[in-house]
Structure formats: structure tokens, C-alpha cells
Amino acid sequence: xxAPALTWQDxxxxxxxMQADEQTRPRTxxxxxSVRERQILDAAVDVFAxxxxxxxxxxxxxxxxxxxxxxxYAYLGSKEELFVACIRREAxxxxxxxxxxxxxxxxxxxxxxxxxxxxxxxxxxHRSSWAVLxxxxxxxxxxxxxxLAEWRRQAMELISVLLxxxxxxxxQPMQPEQMQPFAAALVxxxxxxVDWWIENPGHTADGMAMRLxxxxxxxxxxxxxxxxxxxx
Amino acid sequence: xxAPALTWQDxxxxxxxMQADEQTRPRTxxxxxSVRERQILDAAVDVFAxxxxxxxxxxxxxxxxxxxxxxxYAYLGSKEELFVACIRREAxxxxxxxxxxxxxxxxxxxxxxxxxxxxxxxxxxHRSSWAVLxxxxxxxxxxxxxxLAEWRRQAMELISVLLxxxxxxxxQPMQPEQMQPFAAALVxxxxxxVDWWIENPGHTADGMAMRLxxxxxxxxxxxxxxxxxxxx
Amino acid sequence: xxAPALTWQDxxxxxxxMQADEQTRPRTxxxxxSVRERQILDAAVDVFAxxxxxxxxxxxxxxxxxxxxxxxYAYLGSKEELFVACIRREAxxxxxxxxxxxxxxxxxxxxxxxxxxxxxxxxxxHRSSWAVLxxxxxxxxxxxxxxLAEWRRQAMELISVLLxxxxxxxxQPMQPEQMQPFAAALVxxxxxxVDWWIENPGHTADGMAMRLxxxxxxxxxxxxxxxxxxxx
Amino acid sequence: xxAPALTWQDxxxxxxxMQADEQTRPRTxxxxxSVRERQILDAAVDVFAxxxxxxxxxxxxxxxxxxxxxxxYAYLGSKEELFVACIRREAxxxxxxxxxxxxxxxxxxxxxxxxxxxxxxxxxxHRSSWAVLxxxxxxxxxxxxxxLAEWRRQAMELISVLLxxxxxxxxQPMQPEQMQPFAAALVxxxxxxVDWWIENPGHTADGMAMRLxxxxxxxxxxxxxxxxxxxx
DNA sequence: GATGAATGAGACTTCATTCAT
DNA sequence: TATGAATGAAGTCTCATTCAT
Numbered sequence: 001x002x003a004p005a006l007t008w009q010d011x012x013x014x015x016x017x018m019q020a021d022e023q024t025r026p027r028t029x030x031x032x033x034s035v036r037e038r039q040i041l042d043a044a045v046d047v048f049a050x051x052x053x054x055x056x057x058x059x060x061x062x063x064x065x066x067x068x069x070x071x072x073y074a075y076l077g078s079k080e081e082l083f084v085a086c087i088r089r090e091a092x093x094x095x096x097x098x099x100x101x102x103x104x105x106x107x108x109x110x111x112x113x114x115x116x117x118x119x120x121x122x123x124x125x126h127r128s129s130w131a132v133l134x135x136x137x138x139x140x141x142x143x144x145x146x147x148l149a150e151w152r153r154q155a156m157e158l159i160s161v162l163l164x165x166x167x168x169x170x171x172q173p174m175q176p177e178q179m180q181p182f183a184a185a186l187v188x189x190x191x192x193x194v195d196w197w198i199e200n201p202g203h204t205a206d207g208m209a210m211r212l213x214x215x216x217x218x219x220x221x222x223x224x225x226x227x228x229x230x231x232x
Numbered sequence: 233x234x235a236p237a238l239t240w241q242d243x244x245x246x247x248x249x250m251q252a253d254e255q256t257r258p259r260t261x262x263x264x265x266s267v268r269e270r271q272i273l274d275a276a277v278d279v280f281a282x283x284x285x286x287x288x289x290x291x292x293x294x295x296x297x298x299x300x301x302x303x304x305y306a307y308l309g310s311k312e313e314l315f316v317a318c319i320r321r322e323a324x325x326x327x328x329x330x331x332x333x334x335x336x337x338x339x340x341x342x343x344x345x346x347x348x349x350x351x352x353x354x355x356x357x358h359r360s361s362w363a364v365l366x367x368x369x370x371x372x373x374x375x376x377x378x379x380l381a382e383w384r385r386q387a388m389e390l391i392s393v394l395l396x397x398x399x400x401x402x403x404q405p406m407q408p409e410q411m412q413p414f415a416a417a418l419v420x421x422x423x424x425x426v427d428w429w430i431e432n433p434g435h436t437a438d439g440m441a442m443r444l445x446x447x448x449x450x451x452x453x454x455x456x457x458x459x460x461x462x463x464x
Numbered sequence: 465x466x467a468p469a470l471t472w473q474d475x476x477x478x479x480x481x482m483q484a485d486e487q488t489r490p491r492t493x494x495x496x497x498s499v500r501e502r503q504i505l506d507a508a509v510d511v512f513a514x515x516x517x518x519x520x521x522x523x524x525x526x527x528x529x530x531x532x533x534x535x536x537y538a539y540l541g542s543k544e545e546l547f548v549a550c551i552r553r554e555a556x557x558x559x560x561x562x563x564x565x566x567x568x569x570x571x572x573x574x575x576x577x578x579x580x581x582x583x584x585x586x587x588x589x590h591r592s593s594w595a596v597l598x599x600x601x602x603x604x605x606x607x608x609x610x611x612l613a614e615w616r617r618q619a620m621e622l623i624s625v626l627l628x629x630x631x632x633x634x635x636q637p638m639q640p641e642q643m644q645p646f647a648a649a650l651v652x653x654x655x656x657x658v659d660w661w662i663e664n665p666g667h668t669a670d671g672m673a674m675r676l677x678x679x680x681x682x683x684x685x686x687x688x689x690x691x692x693x694x695x696x
Numbered sequence: 697x698x699a700p701a702l703t704w705q706d707x708x709x710x711x712x713x714m715q716a717d718e719q720t721r722p723r724t725x726x727x728x729x730s731v732r733e734r735q736i737l738d739a740a741v742d743v744f745a746x747x748x749x750x751x752x753x754x755x756x757x758x759x760x761x762x763x764x765x766x767x768x769y770a771y772l773g774s775k776e777e778l779f780v781a782c783i784r785r786e787a788x789x790x791x792x793x794x795x796x797x798x799x800x801x802x803x804x805x806x807x808x809x810x811x812x813x814x815x816x817x818x819x820x821x822h823r824s825s826w827a828v829l830x831x832x833x834x835x836x837x838x839x840x841x842x843x844l845a846e847w848r849r850q851a852m853e854l855i856s857v858l859l860x861x862x863x864x865x866x867x868q869p870m871q872p873e874q875m876q877p878f879a880a881a882l883v884x885x886x887x888x889x890v891d892w893w894i895e896n897p898g899h900t901a902d903g904m905a906m907r908l909x910x911x912x913x914x915x916x917x918x919x920x921x922x923x924x925x926x927x928x
Numbered sequence: 929g930a931t932g933a934a935t936g937a938g939a940c941t942t943c944a945t946t947c948a949t
Numbered sequence: 950t951a952t953g954a955a956t957g958a959a960g961t962c963t964c965a966t967t968c969a970t
Binding site for chain 6: 057058059069070073078079
């Protein structure tokens with residue numbers, strides 16, 4: 001490794017003190033594209049979550065990622081494309097977590113319970129992911145809300161199928177399509193509870209999931225009379 | 233003897249006229265401050281709802297309102313203050329509508345039903361109000377999300393008290409504080425259902441309210457067994 | 465005096481609290497033009513002195529004067545014309561004070577002494593006048609600095625003549641034109657000392673005048689050897 | 697081995713070129729930061745001197761410098777910060793010139809004489825510097841006048857020490873603090889004489905310095921009797 | 929590949945000034 | 950006469966994006 005010759009960057013600047021911490025970032029380290037893309041996305045999710053889409057500046061994302069702006073444009077395109085990539089990645093991750101938890105072979109209420117629990121666990125551990133997905137994607141209109149709609153569609157399908165299967169043995173079996181609004185309501189209730197949870201910490205993910213499960217499975221009608229739902 | 237002000241239902245027509253004859257409108261028609269303020273707020277709500285907070289430009293708001301920018305700043309302050317004023321006005325209106333519908337003398341489930349119905353009716357008729365309140369206020373962070381939080385706090389208090397009263401006669405009476413997460417979940421479910429409704433039109437406000445009522449009052453557990461809730 | 469009928473101004477505004485102190489200003493009092501003009505000039509001098517020419521707003525001047533903006537424009541013209549009027553009035557006042565103090569019949573050093581003393585007295589009592597004249601007029605370029613130049617011309621003429629007369633009996637009598645640069649230097653020294661005085665209070669006008677008198681009449685050369693000038 | 701930077705005397709020619717070929721200048725010539733900063737400061741001083749702080753627009757400064765506005769903001773901050781940077785640079789330069797001329801080993805009157813001469817030489821050659829420092833900084837209030845005050849403080853200290861030393865051998869030795877008002881008066885006299893000089897050209901810097909020297913060293917009292925001060 | 933340097937475009941905001949009552 | 954209401958014009962500042970090294 002040969003020490004690089006003096007480049008123009010070494011010329012001392014009149015305002016040198018503003019560049020004090022530049023040393024901490026290694027210069028010109030060649031990394032494979034996939035690693036770079038993940039660094040960028042990680043930084044972008046954090047910044048978008050903290051600032052919101054518009055206030056977030058490409059400068060801040062570039063500094064947070066430790067990668068120069070031209071690289072970001074080269075790898076992930078414009079700011080809008082970057083934001084879409086963030087939404088997609090986070091949506092996939094959350095869905096994957098829930099799908100994995102729901103499984104395939106349990107009774108419907110058990111599956112729902114596990115899904116809800118994993119949802120609360122995930123959002124607790126990945127605040128930024130959730131903020132980007134829930135708050136930002138919704139507010140920025142097309143084409144971003146379309147990405148969110150796609151996530152909701154998949155989440156609702158998961159739930160609709162699950163609920164429809166639960167009615168299969170009853171005397172009023174229902175189609176997944178009929179369960180859609182209920183699934184939508186459930187998703188919204190979960191989203192709202194996460195927000196409430198953030199402002200009222202001190203509850204476990206299990207506790208949160210239990211509350212929601214009781215509400216949607218037993219209903220207020222049962223709850224007010226003292227009947228509640230318990231995991232087995 | 234209070235002269236009745238124009239109610240908010242009048243505003244779309246008022247604005248419609250102002251846009252229609254924009255070409256012929258005299259440059260300087262003197263109107264009292266209160267009228268101008270309402271024109272500005274109406275336009276701002278529409279533009280904020282359609283574009284989002286940051287993409288909305290004061291230029292567009294001023295054109296939509298048919299009022300020059302300096303007047304907007306003179307009457308309602310900065311863009312942020314204008315946005316807050318929008319949020320507050322719409323939150324108050326929605327809460328007022330729900331409070332009026334809930335009444336005071338009915339059984340808890342009847343009150344809840346009427347509240348839900350008025351919620352869906354209101355959001356159907358005032359898309360822009362709802363979009364500003366639900367989507368935009370949430371995403372823009374402080375101080376705007378604080379305004380939304382205040383609205384939620386009031387909505388949740390309304391519901392919490394209602395639900396707590398419903399349990400008064402049971403052998404497990406509950407305090408309003410204990411009902412808070414359920415209220416949060418209900419609010420979120422309602423918000424989410426409105427979004428679903430927008431993308432799946434063709435349902436009445438009554439039908440939407442009924443669905444939500446069945447979910448939260450009966451619960452899936454009852455629903456999957458064919459038991460549902462009906463208004464009397 | 466009949467209570468005025470309800471005018472449009474009485475219609476309560478949505479933001480009524482911002483107009484709380486409007487009662488304190490009597491409305492529509494007819495005053496002779498000269499009084500109004502003095503009110504305006506007084507306010508303008510204060511505001512220009514405190515803010516500077518450009519940052520001073522016609523709104524603030526109008527509020528300080530208790531007179532509406534259209535009146536100001538009607539009486540004294542544009543902002544620039546108003547500023548010129550301020551400069552002229554204050555310059556005339558200061559010159560008048562000095563001319564009165566100098567008198568006509570005394571010995572040259574006595575005249576100079578009295579002129580200097582009145583200068584320090586005046587600037588001490590009329591800070592705003594001085595600030596407008598000295599600081600603002602100078603910085604705003606033409607046509608305002610021209611007004612200041614006119615004041616300086618007159619002040620320098622007063623001094624030049626005085627100094628020239630003092631040399632009349634010597635063997636090297638001088639013309640007033642030859643004394644101009646000395647007069648300019650004296651004026652500048654006085655202006656600068658006023659600034660120093662403001663930041664170093666605790667001296668009397670007499671003391672300040674004495675210092676300047678000693679400097680310009682005796683010179684450092686005498687001062688450093690212990691010879692100084694005293695009023696008789 | 698320090699490569700000599702362009703000295704400030706070079707700047708007028710540098711700027712002259714940049715304005716001359718503005719039409720043909722390539723859009724994006726990469727120059728090191730320090731060069732750009734000097735270009736910006738040079739242009740800013742000229743524009744601030746010609747227009748005054750408020751009337752000067754960042755657009756005009758950017759055009760004069762041949763550099764786009766965002767670069768100005770990136771390198772030197774807001775308009776106010778840019779103005780402060782101008783004041784500081786010019787104040788430092790002027791002080792440096794005077795300090796260099798005064799030297800350390802001469803008799804007090806000789807030192808004063810050389811300092812005054814260099815002051816007039818400098819202000820003659822750098823009109824814009826002087827205008828920014830003297831006229832603009834004073835009028836714009838805090839925080840700008842504070843910068844000027846700092847310059848005055850240093851200039852006065854230089855003079856105070858010099859004068860105090862001159863009295864060391866007399867029977868009434870004085871402290872530098874006692875000489876402050878005299879120093880202030882001297883500075884003001886010099887500033888005012890420069891203004892007079894601008895409107896009455898045709899005198900040499902030596903001649904101007906001699907006039908001031910005679911005034912402050914000999915005093916009118918001596919002058920009117922025909923005694924004057926001469927350099928050796 | 930990687931980055932400091934550079935900019936066109938557009939946003940918010942304010943102000944001097946005038947109009948209509 | 951006197952004033953609240955109204956606006957055209959202009960200024961500061963920021964940002965997404967691209968060049969040239």
C-alpha cells in the first residue's frame with residue numbers, strides 16, 4: 001500500500017476547522033455494490049424517518065451513510081427512487097417477519113395472535129422502519145402511497161385468508177374478499193396502537209398484542225361483560 | 233341574537249364561485265377579516281390535502297383562495313402557522329360532529345354506533361379535512377403531530393369514558409384510563425377503514441359504521457360463529 | 465359627542481386578541497397639518513435611529529406615530545422623502561443650537577469652547593437626532609449623504625470662519641478655505657468622541673468639551689509637556 | 697517554504713479579468729476553496745461599499761464575483777456573516793498596514809506621523825475597504841457595529857500606548873486609559889478628513905497626514921500663532 | 929470508482945405603496 | 950379627512966442534481 005501522493009484535497013483550506021472529522025471516514029474504499037447499497041438504504045431510512053421525506057436532504061443522507069452524493073445517485077437514482085427503495089425494503093422485511101410468525105398449521109386465532117405479536121415486536125425493534133412505512137409513505141402521495149398500498153394489500157390478504165378460513169366450518173362461511181374491510185380495520189388498529197405504545201411505554205409486545213387480540217376477537221360486547229381471550 | 237355565520241357546508245360553493253370568475257374578479261374587493269380568513273383556510277386545507285405540507289406552495293394557496301400572499305401572511309402568519317390553523321379547525325369540526333351525534337342519554341353501544349356513523353359520514357363529505365388531519369399532520373412531525381395528538385386525545389377520551397361507563401354495571405368495572413389502548417385501537421381502525429373505503433367505494437356510511445361496530449363490539453370470535461350486532 | 469354607530473370595524477374578528485390595544489389610540493381626531501407632521505417626524509426619527517433606514521418599516525413608523533400610513537404618505541411623501549425631512553430637521557436644530565451658543569462677540573477660543581460644549585450637550589440630550597444624522601445619513605449614500613454633506617458644509621463654514629478670524633492678527637493670517645480641512649477634522653473628532661462617550665458614560669458634557677478643546681487647541685505636543693487649556 | 701499567496705494588491709486585476717470575460721468564462725472551473733473565498737470577499741466588499749448593506753443584493757455580489765449564489769452561502773454563510781467577514785478582513789488589513797508603518801523604535805511624534813501617513817495612503821488606495829469599514833459597519837447596528845468597535849478599540853490602544861509613552865519623561869506621566877478619549881478623537885478626525893479628502897481631491901497623502909499631525913500635535917493655539925510641526 | 933465543486937430553480941417571506949370606503 | 954385592506958415586486962436562502970477531476 002503506497003501512501004497516495006498529495007492530491008488537491010490536501011491543500012489546506014482557509015476554513016480548515018470545518019473539515020476536522022473527515023479523517024474518520026476512510027477515503028476511497030472499494031466495496032461491492034450490494035454493501036454500498038445497504039449502507040445507503042440504512043442511512044436513508046434513518047434520515048427519512050427522523051426528518052420526513054421533504055425535509056430530509058440528500059446531503060444529510062450522504063453524510064450519515066459516509067458515502068458521497070454522486071455515489072448515491074449512481075446506485076439508487078433520484079431522491080424519489082431512493083425513498084421508494086426504502087419503503088419496499090422495509091415493507092418486505094416486516095411482511096416477512098409476520099409471515100414467518102403466523103406459520104401455516106395452527107388454528108386461526110392462534111395464527112392471528114402470533115402475527116400480532118410479531119408485528120408489535122418488529123415495530124418496537126425497528127422504529128425507523130415503521131416510521132418510514134407508516135408515517136412518511138402515507139403522507140407523500142403518489143407514487144409513494146402506492147407502495148404503501150401494496151404493502152397493505154399483502155398484509156390484508158394474509159389476514160383475510162386467515163379469517164376466511166376461520167369461518168369455513170361455521171354455517172356462514174365467508175370469502176376472503178368479504179373479510180377485507182375487517183382486515184383493514186385490524187391493520188389500522190395495530191398501527192394506531194403502536195403509536196399509542198410509543199407515547200405510553202412500559203408495556204410488553206405481548207401485552208400490546210393481547211389487548212388488540214381481545215378487542216378484535218372478543219369485541220367490546222364481551223369485554224364489558226368480563227369475558228376475555230387468552231392464549232392457550 | 234347571534235347572526236348565523238356561514239356554516240362550513242357553504243364553503244365549497246363559495247370557493248367554487250371565486251374560482252369560476254377569477255378572470256373577472258375585481259382586483260380589490262374589500263371583505264371583512266373573518267370572511268378572508270375562512271377563504272384562506274378553505275383553500276389551504278384543499279391544497280395541503282392534495283399536495284402535502286411541503287410540496288404545497290403559498291403561491292398555489294394564494295391562487296386557489298383568490299387572495300394575494302401578503303394577505304395570507306397578514307391574517308394567518310407563516311406557512312407553519314397556517315397549517316396548524318388548518319389542523320385545528322378541521323379537528324374541532326370533526327370532534328364537534330361526533331360529539332353532537334353521540335349525545336348523552338343513550339346506551340353505550342347506541343352511543344358508539346352513532347359516533348362511528350357520524351365519523352364515516354363526516355370523512356366522506358370532507359375528504360380534504362380528513363386528509364389534512366389524518367395523513368399530513370401525522371407525517372410532518374412536531375409541532376404538527378402534536379396538534380393531531382391533541383385531537384386523538386380528545387377522541388380517545390370521548391370513547392374511553394363511553395366504554396368505561398358501559399362496564400359500570402358489570403362485575404369488573406373499568407376506569408377510563410384502562411380503556412385508552414382500546415380507544416386508540418378503535419380510532420386507528422376507523423381511520424384505516426376510511427382509507428379502505430376511499431379505494432373501495434360503493435358502500436354507505438352506515439355500512440362502514442356497521443362493519444366497524446361488528447368488529448369492535450362483537451369481535452371476530454362472535455363473527456366467525458355467525459353472531460353479529462345490529463342497531464335496534 | 466355621539467357614540468358612533470357600528471362600523472365594519474366592530475365586527476368581531478376571529479383573531480380579536482391581536483387588536484386589544486387599538487382602543488388607546490383615539491380615532492379620527494382632526495389635527496392641524498403642522499401638528500401631524502411633527503408627530504410623524506418625531507416618530508420617524510426615533511424609528512430610523514433605532515433600526516436604521518432600511519430595516520425601519522413604514523408600518524412601525526405609523527404605529528409609533530399613531531397615524532395611519534396613508535396619512536404619512538399624504539403629508540411627507542415616500543419613505544425616502546420622509547427620511548430626508550428627518551435629516552433636514554435634525555441638522556437644522558443642531559446647527560441652531562450651536563450657532564446660538566457660539567455667539568458673535570467673543571474671542572475665538574471662547575467661541576469654539578462654547579460651540580463644542582453645546583454640541584456635546586445637544587447630542588447627549590437628543591440621541592436619536594444624532595444617530596439619524598451621524599450614522600444613518602452617512603451610510604445610505606445619495607441622496608441622503610448629500611443632506612449630511614450640506615450640514616457638514618455649514619458646520620465647517622461656521623468653524624472655518626471662526627478659526628480664520630483667530631489668525632487675523634497673527635503674521636500669517638489665513639483664509640477660511642485654508643481652514644476647511646481643520647474644521648473637518650474637528651467635526652470628525654467631535655463625532656467620534658460622542659460615540660466614545662456613549663460607550664463610556666460618566667462624563668459631563670463640559671468634561672467632554674474640555675477634552676476636545678485641549679486636544680485641538682493645545683495639541684498633543686503641549687499636552688504631553690503638561691500645558692493645557694482652561695476656560696477663563 | 698511557504699508559497700506566497702496572491703497578495704491583496706493583486707485583487708483588482710484578478711477581478712478585472714473575471715468581469716471582462718464574463719461572457720466567455722467556462723461555467724464550471726474548479727478552483728480551490730481559498731481562491732473562491734477571496735473572490736467572493738473582494739466582490740462583496742465592492743458591492744457593500746457601493747450600495748450599502750441592505751441595498752446590496754446577494755444576486756449582485758454573486759454576479760460581480762462570477763460565482764453562483766449557492767457557493768457564496770456554502771463558503772461564507774449568510775449575508776450577515778458575509779458582511780462580518782468583509783469587515784474583519786478589511787479591519788485587519790488596515791490595522792496591519794498601520795502597525796507596520798508605526799514601527800517600534802522611533803520617537804512618539806515620528807511614530808504618530810508615520811501611522812497617520814500610512815492611514816491616509818491606505819484609505820486612498822482602498823476606497824471600498826474604507827467605505828465598508830467606516831460608513832457601513834457603523835450604520836448597520838449590532839452585530840456589525842461591534843466589529844467596528846473592535847477595530848476602533850485596537851486602533852485606539854495602539855495610539856493610547858503611543859501617547860502615554862510620549863508622556864513618560866514629563867512631570868505628568870499618563871496612563872493609556874487616560875489617553876483613550878484623545879485617541880478616539882484622533883481616529884474620528886482622521887476618518888472625517890478622509891471624507892473631506894474624497895470630496896476635495898488634489899492633495900497628497902503626505903499633505904493630509906501633515907495637516908492632521910499639525911492639528912493634533914501643535915493644536916490650533918500654536919497654529920494660529922504661526923508655529924507648526926514638521927517631519928524631520 | 930469516487931468525490932469536492934458548482935449551479936438553476938424555486939420556496940418563503942417582507943415591504944413600500946395605493947385603493948376604496 | 951382618515952384608514953383598513955390589498956398587492957406587485959424583490960430578496961434571502963436551500964436543495965436536488967450534475968460536472969470535472
